[in-house]
Amino acid sequence: MSDSSENPTQEWTKLVENMNDAVAESMEQNMKASSAFMESWSDAMEESMPEQGEMAEAMEGYNDAYEVWLDAAEQMFERTSDAAEGEDVAMSEFRDIWLQSANEAFKQVMSTSAYAAANGQLVSAMMDLQEQTDEISEDTLEQLGMPTGSDIEEVGERLVELERRQHRVEKKLDRVIEALE
Template sequence: MTDSQPQTQNWNAFVEQWNEQLLEALEENMEAQAQFVESWTQTVEETTDDEEMADGVEGYARAYEAWMDASRQMVERVNDVAEGEDVDVEEFRDIWLNTANEAFKEVMSTTAFAKMTGETVGDVLDAQQQADETAESTLRTLGFATERDVVEVGDRLVELERRQHAVEQKLDRVLEELQE
C-alpha cells in the first residue's frame, strides 16, 4: 500500500501540472482572441462599405472558428494525456502556431484587410516622400548635392557622350571624304 501512495502523489502532481498548463494555455488563448477582436474591430470600424464590412465579419468568424477548433484540439489532447497517452509537448505549441497562421490567413484574405493594408502602404509612402523632400531641402540648404542633382548630372553626361559619339562619326566621315 505504501508503493501506491508515491505513485498517486506523482500522478496528482502530474495532473495538477497539466491542469495549470491547460489553464495558462486557455488564458493565453482568450487573451490572443481578445487582442485579435480588438484589432479587428478597429479595422472593421474604419471600413465604410457594407460589402467590405460583411466580408470582414465573415473573415473574423472563420478566424474565430479556427481558434475554437484549436481549443477543442487542446482539450482533446489533454484528455488523451489524462488517459495515459504519451503526448509530445510540441503538439500543443504546434496547435497554437498552426491556428494563428490559419486565423491570420482568414483575416488577411478579406477585402477589408486589403483596403486597410493599401491605406497603410499609401500612408507610409506619403510619409517617406515627405521625409525625402525634407532631406533634399536640408541638403540643398547646406550646399550638398542631392540625389536629384546627381541623377541630373548623370543624364547630362550620358547626353554629352551621345553627342560626342555623333560628332566623332561625322568627323570620321569627313576625314574619309578628304582622304579619297
C-alpha cells in the same frame, strides 16, 4: 514516509493538476493572443472604415479565424485528455496545434478585401511619409549649399546627353575622314 498505495494516487492527482494548470494557462494565452489580434485588427479597421460589403467580408474572416481558434482549443483538450489517459503526448504537439491555428486564423483575416484595403492605406501613408521626408532632406541639403538628389540627377542627365552628342560628332568625323581618304 507514505505507503506505496497512496503514492500512485498522489502522483496521479499531481499529474492531473499539472495538466489542468497547463491547459488553463494555454487557454488563457490563446484568449490573450486572440484578444490582442482582434484589438490590432479593430484598430486597423477603425482608421479606415470599409464599405458595408467589405465590413461583412471582414466579419466573416474574423468568424472563420475564431472557428480556427475554437478548433485549436478542442484539439488541445482532446490531446490533454489523451495524455491523462496515459497516452504519450509530446509537448511539441501542443505548440504545433497553436502555431498552425495562428497561421490559419491570420490567413482567414488577411485574405479579406477589408484587410487589403487597410493594408493599401497603410502603404499609401508610408509612401506619403517617404515623400515628405525626401522633400525635407532636399530642402535641408539645399540650404546647406550641398548638392541634392535632384541636382545629381540633373548632372547625370546632362552627362548622358553630352555622351550622345559626342558619339554623333565622332560618327560624323569618321564619315568625313572616310570621304577624304
